[in-house]
Structures are given as C-alpha cells and as structure tokens.
Amino acid sequence: MKITIQEAPKHVNEEVTIGGWLANKRSSGKIAFLQLRDGTGFMQGVVVKSDVSEEVFSDAKNLTQETSLYVTGKIVEDTRSDFGYEMQVSHLEVIHEATDYPITPKNHGTEFLMDHRHLWLRSKKQHAVMKIRNEIIRATYEFFNTNGFVKVDPPILTGSSAEGTTELFHTKYFDEEAYLSQSGQLYMEAAAMALGKVFSFGPTFRAEKSKTRRHLIEFWMIEPEMAFMDHEDSLQVQENYVSFIVQSVLANCNLELKILERDTSKLEKITAPFPRISYDDAVEFLKEKGFDDIEWGEDFGAPHETAIAESYDKPVFITNYPKDIKAFYMKPDPERSDVVLCADLIAPEGYGEIIGGSQRIDDLELMERRYEEHGLTGPAYAWYLELRKYGSVPHSGFGLGLERTVAWLSGVEHVRETIPFPRLLNRLYP
Missing domain, CATH: 3.30.930.10 (Bira Bifunctional Protein; Domain 2)
Known part of the structure; x- marks a missing residue:
C-alpha cells in the first residue's frame, strides 16, 4: 500500500510504501537512520542491518542527500520525535540519485539560500x-x-x-x-x-x-x-x-x-x-x-x-x-x-x-x-x-x-x- 507521511498515523503496525526524498541521514555499523520527507511531512526511517538484506543496508548507507526513493516498511510509534511515528524499513528503491546537493546540513548565508x-x-x-x-x-x-x-x-x-x-x-x-x-x-x-x-x-x-x-x-x-x-x-x-x-x-x-x-x-x-x-x-x-x-x-x-x-x-x-x-x-x-x-x-x-x-x-x-x-x-x-x-x-x-x-x-x-x-x-x- 502506497501512503504519504501525513497518513502514517492511520497505518500503525502496517507495512506500507512511501515515495519521498532523503533529507539527511546518519548511520552506525549496524543501523542507518534516514530522515525522509515527501512534501506532506518529515519522518525517520530506521534500517537495521540484521533485519534487511546486505544490498538494502548497503544502499541505505550510501544514499546521498535529496536522492528520491521508494521506502517500504512498517509504521511504528516513536514518542521521541515531534511527529510521533517512524518506519522500520525493510526495502528501498532508488528513483534518482542526487549528487552534490548545494544546501548541506551546515549553516549557509542568507544570500546563498535565497539564490537557491x-x-x-x-x-x-x-x-x-x-x-x-x-x-x-x-x-x-x-x-x-x-x-x-x-x-x-x-x-x-x-x-x-x-x-x-x-x-x-x-x-x-x-x-x-x-x-x-x-x-x-x-x-x-x-x-x-x-x-x-x-x-x-x-x-x-x-x-x-x-x-x-x-x-x-x-x-x-x-x-x-x-x-x-x-x-x-x-x-x-x-x-x-x-x-x-x-x-x-x-x-x-x-x-x-x-x-x-x-x-x-x-x-x-x-x-x-x-x-x-x-x-x-x-x-x-x-x-x-x-x-x-x-x-x-x-x-x-x-x-x-x-x-x-x-x-x-x-x-x-x-x-x-x-x-x-x-x-x-x-x-x-x-x-x-x-x-x-x-x-x-x-x-x-x-x-x-x-x-x-x-x-x-x-x-x-x-x-x-x-x-x-x-x-x-x-x-x-x-x-x-x-x-x-x-x-x-x-x-x-x-x-x-x-x-x-x-x-x-x-x-x-x-x-x-x-x-x-x-x-x-x-x-x-x-
């Protein structure tokens, strides 16, 4: 089932697919945390190495900022986030890989941001x-x-x-x-x-x-x-x-x-x-x-x-x-x-x-x-x-x-x- 991030609270404990972009990510040796956005909102996707194939985990670790993708997984509650929900990712499919995205998570000047x-x-x-x-x-x-x-x-x-x-x-x-x-x-x-x-x-x-x-x-x-x-x-x-x-x-x-x-x-x-x-x-x-x-x-x-x-x-x-x-x-x-x-x-x-x-x-x-x-x-x-x-x-x-x-x-x-x-x-x- 394909849904939006905004609809995620209606699908707790269900496996769904969301089309979106990678806003940011961080990873350790065994877990990758994907900050996803789809236009309706922002949500974290968690990729656990032991729960997915080697290919999926490798793709997750190598994703670049603003790459577009389909992410599939189960929606669960997450009280630590403002949104209140996250996805336990089981599969992902890259649509288009973004390279050298100019607006990085670091601070930028106002004129630079306005130019972009x-x-x-x-x-x-x-x-x-x-x-x-x-x-x-x-x-x-x-x-x-x-x-x-x-x-x-x-x-x-x-x-x-x-x-x-x-x-x-x-x-x-x-x-x-x-x-x-x-x-x-x-x-x-x-x-x-x-x-x-x-x-x-x-x-x-x-x-x-x-x-x-x-x-x-x-x-x-x-x-x-x-x-x-x-x-x-x-x-x-x-x-x-x-x-x-x-x-x-x-x-x-x-x-x-x-x-x-x-x-x-x-x-x-x-x-x-x-x-x-x-x-x-x-x-x-x-x-x-x-x-x-x-x-x-x-x-x-x-x-x-x-x-x-x-x-x-x-x-x-x-x-x-x-x-x-x-x-x-x-x-x-x-x-x-x-x-x-x-x-x-x-x-x-x-x-x-x-x-x-x-x-x-x-x-x-x-x-x-x-x-x-x-x-x-x-x-x-x-x-x-x-x-x-x-x-x-x-x-x-x-x-x-x-x-x-x-x-x-x-x-x-x-x-x-x-x-x-x-x-x-x-x-x-x-």
Whole structure:
C-alpha cells in the first residue's frame, strides 16, 4: 500500500510504501537512520542491518542527500520525535540519485539560500512556514464563506492607482498607459455594491524601494469590502477574522509551530476584542517614550509601531489618522474634519501593520471635491465616482497583508521567508 507521511498515523503496525526524498541521514555499523520527507511531512526511517538484506543496508548507507526513493516498511510509534511515528524499513528503491546537493546540513548565508530558494523550500523550517501560510489561506476562505462574503477577483492590470502613482509599476497596455495593481480595493467597492459583502485574495505590487524585513515588491492581500457597514462594524469584522486565523493555525499547525520553536503562549492570547488607541493618543504616548521626532500629522514608522505594540499582548488598532496622510477615499470623522474614520492594526512582537482599513466616502459631492484636490481626472477614475452617484450607501473595507501575517504567526524574522519565491528590491531570481 502506497501512503504519504501525513497518513502514517492511520497505518500503525502496517507495512506500507512511501515515495519521498532523503533529507539527511546518519548511520552506525549496524543501523542507518534516514530522515525522509515527501512534501506532506518529515519522518525517520530506521534500517537495521540484521533485519534487511546486505544490498538494502548497503544502499541505505550510501544514499546521498535529496536522492528520491521508494521506502517500504512498517509504521511504528516513536514518542521521541515531534511527529510521533517512524518506519522500520525493510526495502528501498532508488528513483534518482542526487549528487552534490548545494544546501548541506551546515549553516549557509542568507544570500546563498535565497539564490537557491527553489531548493531551500525543501528544508524543514521552510516547509513549516509554507504549511502555516496555507492554513491561513484555508482559514481565510472558511471565515469569509461562513460569514456570507462572496469571493471576487479584481484585475491585476489597471488604468488607475488606488492610493497614488509613486509606488506603481508602469506598463503599456497596447496603446494605453497601465499599472500593476497595488490594491484591488476600488474594484472591490464596485463589487460590494453588487454583492453586499465581498473579499478578494490576490497578488499586489508596490514599486517601493525598501529593504526592510517587512517589505516585499510583490505580495498577497486579502481585501474584504462591505456595503451597509460603518467603521465600527468593520473593526469588529477585522478582529474576529484575525482571531479566527490565529486560532486555526494553533489548532491545525501544532507540529509546524514546534518545528519553528514558536512561543504559542503568545498566540493563545489573540482573541477578540482588540485594544484601540487613537492617533492623537499614540503621538502623546510616543513623546512620553522619548520619540521626540514625531509630530502630529506625520505617519508612523516601524520603530513607532513597535513601541506602541509593546504595550499590549494583542494586536492593537491605531484609529483616526490625519486626513492629509491617508488615501483620498477615506471618510472624514463627522466630529472632526481633520481626521478620517480609519485604523491600522499593529501586530505584537514587532511585526508591524498587518491591516489597513477605513470607512469609505459615500457622499458624491465630497468625493468630487477629493477628485479635484488630488487631480483625479479621466475615464480611469470616472467609474469609481459613479459608485456614489447611483445608490450610494455607507460602506467600509480593509486589506490584510498575508506575508506579514505569516511572519508574525510563524515567528520568522523576515517576510522573504513567508512567500515561496520573494521579489525584493534587488532580487528577481529564482
């Protein structure tokens, strides 16, 4: 019977065959320990000289790293391993012998590993990060489908920008100017007017020349948009969603979190509701903490966000930013025209902003004034204005950056490890 490593717990004391690769091995004169992987997980295979033919034992001792093979044997419990099971090998068949595999068990520099990202993905920790990423995606679909949202796919090639043209990748679209999308939000607003509650999940692109551990050139965003929902309604959706994906990772990625040595006690505290602090109060707090450089009206940088987050053991909303540093479509606070109904959600442990959201302007006259202030003319923006002309309603939405969220939940230092093939300022390979 051919099974996967993931299925091994269902076949204790049965003889099975697993197709996989040799991740590592060690051997003595009488026993060879094979560290096997097959894409679904990692498991040890034990080859005892006295229990197998001379040919099998010789093959086991001479296996090279990343050689592909079929391994046959009996699944038994192994309380010493995180996985809890191992195979007592009786037979093996080499499919393809790998020679001179470049990523050895010794330590390698980050640039070397990034140059070999197509192979580095095979390692135990990178495998664990990708499994956590997959669980967040799975839980995202479950959360929004369960709560009445419809999945909508906005275009990647667009004729306009969502928040400004300075960080866009420009391209030609036949005889027209076009950009790679930096957000699907404007299109999701149109979808919400048709379908009520919608969400998108897809790649976005920012031509931002940043080298920080929080930035990628190409990254994935989850962007819900909701008709008939105000800013407060949206904040509740955000905290419930984040709580749901955190608890899903805890429930379904226990082994992966162990492999990454993640302190899960910190994640267990992540349940709604989340604390909130206004931008006004955040500025005062930062000044008290010695950040004399920050003034009202300036955006927060990574050190500022980290300092604020350190005062909480849950993600914290920073609300009501100044109008002049936020996007043109954000609705002003009815009680204060100099700030808008928006919030950034800052993750704990120094991982920074994972969500940005706001209530959108629904008044046609106000949006027309915004267009004039920002010089938004031509057909690329005309359709967006029409959303306020034909049956406008209060509506809100937000965007969650997948890679920053994966980094936070898995506990890795840099977002380049949270996407299969990262695109960085100086990296377009592999």
